[in-house]
Amino acid sequence: MSERLDVLILDDEPIVGKRLKPALAKIGCEVEIFVNSNEALDRINEKEFDIVVTDIRMENIDGLQVLEHVVKKSGRTKVIMLTGYAMMAVAREAMEKGAFDFIAKPFKPDDLRKIIAKAAKALGSPIDFNASDAGND
Amino acid sequence: MENGKQKELRTLEGHYDRIESIEVARKALLDRKRMSMRFLMYLCFSLVFLIALGTAVILIITNSRVEKKLRFLEITNDLTVEISQARRFEKNFFLYGTNLNDALENIYHAKNILDQNRSELKKILGKDEHERIISSIISNINHYEILIDRLIKTEPSQMVSPKFHSTKKEIEAELRKYGREMIAFAQDLMKKERESLRRILSLSRNLHIYSLIFLLIFLMFVAYLFGSRLLSHINRFTTYAQRIASGNFTPITPTRRYRDEFTDLALAINQMTQELEEHEATIVQSHKMRAVGTLTAGVAHELNNPLNNITITAHMLLEDYDTMNKDEHIDMINDVINETDRSKKIISNLLDFARESSSQVESLGLEKLLRDTVDLASNQLKLSGIKISFQTTGNLPRIHGDGQQLQQVFLNLILNAVDASSKGKKIQILLVPADEPNYVAVKVIDTGKGIPEHIIGSIFDPFFTTKGKGKGTGLGLSVSQGIVGKHGGRISVSSREGAGAIFTVILPITTIPDKIMHQQVLL
Amino acid sequence: MSIIIIASDSYKTGREISEKVAEAAGYACMDRELLKSVSEKYNAPEGKLIRALEKPPSFMGLTSKLRNLYLAYIQEVTLSRLLEDNVVCHGLAAHLYILGVSHALKVRILSDPERLISEMTAQENVARKKAINLIKKRKALRKRWSIACFNMDENEPSGYDLVISLSQIEPDEAVKTVVDTVGYRKFKPMTYSIKCLKDKELAGRVRAVLMKNFSDVKVQANGSTVIVETRALKRDKQKKTEAIKKLAGEIKDVGIVEVHVFKDIFRQAVESDR
Ligand SMILES: Nc1ncnc2c1ncn2[C@@H]1O[C@H](COP(=O)(O)OP(=O)(O)O)[C@@H](O)[C@H]1O
Numbered sequence A: 001m002s003e004r005l006d007v008l009i010l011d012d013e014p015i016v017g018k019r020l021k022p023a024l025a026k027i028g029c030e031v032e033i034f035v036n037s038n039e040a041l042d043r044i045n046e047k048e049f050d051i052v053v054t055d056i057r058m059e060n061i062d063g064l065q066v067l068e069h070v071v072k073k074s075g076r077t078k079v080i081m082l083t084g085y086a087m088m089a090v091a092r093e094a095m096e097k098g099a100f101d102f103i104a105k106p107f108k109p110d111d112l113r114k115i116i117a118k119a120a121k122a123l124g125s126p127i128d129f130n131a132s133d134a135g136n137d
Numbered sequence B: 001m002e003n004g005k006q007k008e009l010r011t012l013e014g015h016y017d018r019i020e021s022i023e024v025a026r027k028a029l030l031d032r033k034r035m036s037m038r039f040l041m042y043l044c045f046s047l048v049f050l051i052a053l054g055t056a057v058i059l060i061i062t063n064s065r066v067e068k069k070l071r072f073l074e075i076t077n078d079l080t081v082e083i084s085q086a087r088r089f090e091k092n093f094f095l096y097g098t099n100l101n102d103a104l105e106n107i108y109h110a111k112n113i114l115d116q117n118r119s120e121l122k123k124i125l126g127k128d129e130h131e132r133i134i135s136s137i138i139s140n141i142n143h144y145e146i147l148i149d150r151l152i153k154t155e156p157s158q159m160v161s162p163k164f165h166s167t168k169k170e171i172e173a174e175l176r177k178y179g180r181e182m183i184a185f186a187q188d189l190m191k192k193e194r195e196s197l198r199r200i201l202s203l204s205r206n207l208h209i210y211s212l213i214f215l216l217i218f219l220m221f222v223a224y225l226f227g228s229r230l231l232s233h234i235n236r237f238t239t240y241a242q243r244i245a246s247g248n249f250t251p252i253t254p255t256r257r258y259r260d261e262f263t264d265l266a267l268a269i270n271q272m273t274q275e276l277e278e279h280e281a282t283i284v285q286s287h288k289m290r291a292v293g294t295l296t297a298g299v300a301h302e303l304n305n306p307l308n309n310i311t312i313t314a315h316m317l318l319e320d321y322d323t324m325n326k327d328e329h330i331d332m333i334n335d336v337i338n339e340t341d342r343s344k345k346i347i348s349n350l351l352d353f354a355r356e357s358s359s360q361v362e363s364l365g366l367e368k369l370l371r372d373t374v375d376l377a378s379n380q381l382k383l384s385g386i387k388i389s390f391q392t393t394g395n396l397p398r399i400h401g402d403g404q405q406l407q408q409v410f411l412n413l414i415l416n417a418v419d420a421s422s423k424g425k426k427i428q429i430l431l432v433p434a435d436e437p438n439y440v441a442v443k444v445i446d447t448g449k450g451i452p453e454h455i456i457g458s459i460f461d462p463f464f465t466t467k468g469k470g471k472g473t474g475l476g477l478s479v480s481q482g483i484v485g486k487h488g489g490r491i492s493v494s495s496r497e498g499a500g501a502i503f504t505v506i507l508p509i510t511t512i513p514d515k516i517m518h519q520q521v522l523l
Numbered sequence C: 001m002s003i004i005i006i007a008s009d010s011y012k013t014g015r016e017i018s019e020k021v022a023e024a025a026g027y028a029c030m031d032r033e034l035l036k037s038v039s040e041k042y043n044a045p046e047g048k049l050i051r052a053l054e055k056p057p058s059f060m061g062l063t064s065k066l067r068n069l070y071l072a073y074i075q076e077v078t079l080s081r082l083l084e085d086n087v088v089c090h091g092l093a094a095h096l097y098i099l100g101v102s103h104a105l106k107v108r109i110l111s112d113p114e115r116l117i118s119e120m121t122a123q124e125n126v127a128r129k130k131a132i133n134l135i136k137k138r139k140a141l142r143k144r145w146s147i148a149c150f151n152m153d154e155n156e157p158s159g160y161d162l163v164i165s166l167s168q169i170e171p172d173e174a175v176k177t178v179v180d181t182v183g184y185r186k187f188k189p190m191t192y193s194i195k196c197l198k199d200k201e202l203a204g205r206v207r208a209v210l211m212k213n214f215s216d217v218k219v220q221a222n223g224s225t226v227i228v229e230t231r232a233l234k235r236d237k238q239k240k241t242e243a244i245k246k247l248a249g250e251i252k253d254v255g256i257v258e259v260h261v262f263k264d265i266f267r268q269a270v271e272s273d274r
């Protein structure tokens, strides 16, 4: 395993961050969690993350705005969109705006880990992840 | 689909009361003696015919009587002529000593007339009268004849004797007496008959006039009877039609003692209203199911969040079970439980609304009803990125009504407002006392695209929609108007194109619950 | 990387453009050649498969039951091939059953009308006017077919991402447009869209199995959960549910099978009348 990946998780559902943080930590991610998009944006302005995982439907600033902001700020950051309101139009919009991937809720932690691994590979710092034995890391 | 059918059936169940009342009305309508207009018409025509027939019969009878009298007059006239002739000869004989044989001939003729027409006279005069009159005439004639005969026999020998002169005088006096009597009798008879003929003729004339007058009055009466009856029926049915048009489907009940063709019409209308109502119920229900369909999209999406929380938590629990302590286990399990509850809440609201319940009138607090409705629509609102706020002056009296149906009304208005608003707009719901006393008002205010002036008059029409195919049904407002109308309230709208729309529903508060309850049976 | 689905008002035009697009984009090209393998796999005559793809149900033609079965077979094989990305798909009605998959670019190619007419006159050996009429008829026929089979009008432009009419645009320009468009990021596959396609593929496999026995099933899949909708009389409900669960349960990747049986109101109505 090379250097750790900096991951930001933004979802107004607190459980998402709470549970995904340990899940991603296991595959070598340094995870910061946010439930409020404003705070998350502030943090993104401060720090360049490798990966941003964001929900789409949120109060005030939604995930697509976060995506735009991240893409503008740092081209190399991979943004992964989560949403319970998955629809083709939104998916295409997110991709067009530069999302790395798009996943519909409900998903399993492994589904996300697979995407993170893919993103890490794209970032040039592949992580050692094998979905089937992630739990035994 | 199956559900739809089942619901439809159950809606019908909900209308059993109404069907029953229609059945009762039907029984009452049929449970009368039938006196159809057709029957009455036949009756009247038959009466007119009978009257005409009667008049005709009477006329025929008088005619034959007149004929008889005329014949009688003819006979008596002949008789009188013969007798007068005889008397003239008699007179000549006494004055100039002319032949008497001619007089005898005339007498003979007169007797002949009486003889020939005996049976006829008998018929005309009747037996008794005939006996009396004819026998007296005949006896007069006989006497007269004998006297004449005597004169003729005595003539040649005793012509010059003075004794003869005196006998002649005697005979002459007697002859005169009989002759006069004969004439008087015949003339009397004639006069009597003429009098009676005149009476009969005037009677027949009067009969004509009276029967005409009577017929005229009778026909006027019949015309009036039919006319007023028809008119009253038509008026009655006009009011029924207006009543039905205004949404009052109370069955028509009997108003008259007898049933007739209009009873059949009333039955048909009762049947029609029943069917109308069933259709209306189906439309209300199908529109509700459409609203449910719209809401389901929002719910399905909203449900994904708790489901996701459950999925991740359960998976992590499975993954890290061994490395975690008991507190962490409990925390995770609690999360799962809470999220499950949350899922349940998300759908239960919708299920409550979707559930088919036969319409139930109850005392309702509009505040809770509106909050529930807002909750119900909240997922949809989230999906569209539209905010909603609910405000009330509080402490408003309760109303009576069918909660589910009213919820459907407010949901329709909210969903319309959502459709009209773009992302980021706000919808405001107000519950306030209405300007009219004893009413409360619910206002659904949006700042969406508004309603153009030229269509504002049509938006309550069934099937009027400006939304694309598959999106709008055009039934929302018309169904809502129907529901509110049945609750004794009204929906109104004010809007400016581009600025938004305000829909106001006013509903009567229950001061006299019983009365309104009663009224609501129609729901 | 993506899928390009090409539908045209003429098989020939569609095929031509598809091949060119495949070449230009470096994709594989899927066409009615695939029907051979469908025919082998399901033992269905190829001619009838083509008929099912072309003709609306009619009195003389295939019964709608058989047609739906054949379409289910075609759908199954097509979907399984589409899972391998980078493919141009044409002539297999994919534009009608691949819905909501964001990395599938759907293109409608309208042939040059003049060419269509001359093709028709040559093919049917008729006058120009007659040929125009025939083309009109064929269009109406296609509409009927697509509505009957997939409840969608394939002539409706809103069903496509791109509609190109070859009356003014040259075929090569059209090919370039298609290839450029598919290069947009929005047509890149992602976890979500791949899942959508996989769900469809699984549903297709289940449907192909179930349709053999039950002609009126509707199948949806979500992950490994399969939802089957069907109709039955009340008394058959239990039996039918079990049969479907057993059949579907044996299929690879299928986890939970949910069966929703709707009351067969029509049959019920018919039977209750007796
Ligand atoms: N809040 C609103 N703002 C603008 N237009 C409205 C609003 N509510 C209703 N309308 C208009 O009234 C029409 C009829 O509404 P409705 O009877 O609910 O049918 P539908 O919503 O199915 O079209 C709508 O198509 C729309 O044009």
Ligand SMILES: [Mg+2]
Residues within 6 Å of the ligand: B412, B415, B416, B476, B477
């Ligand atoms: Mg509406």
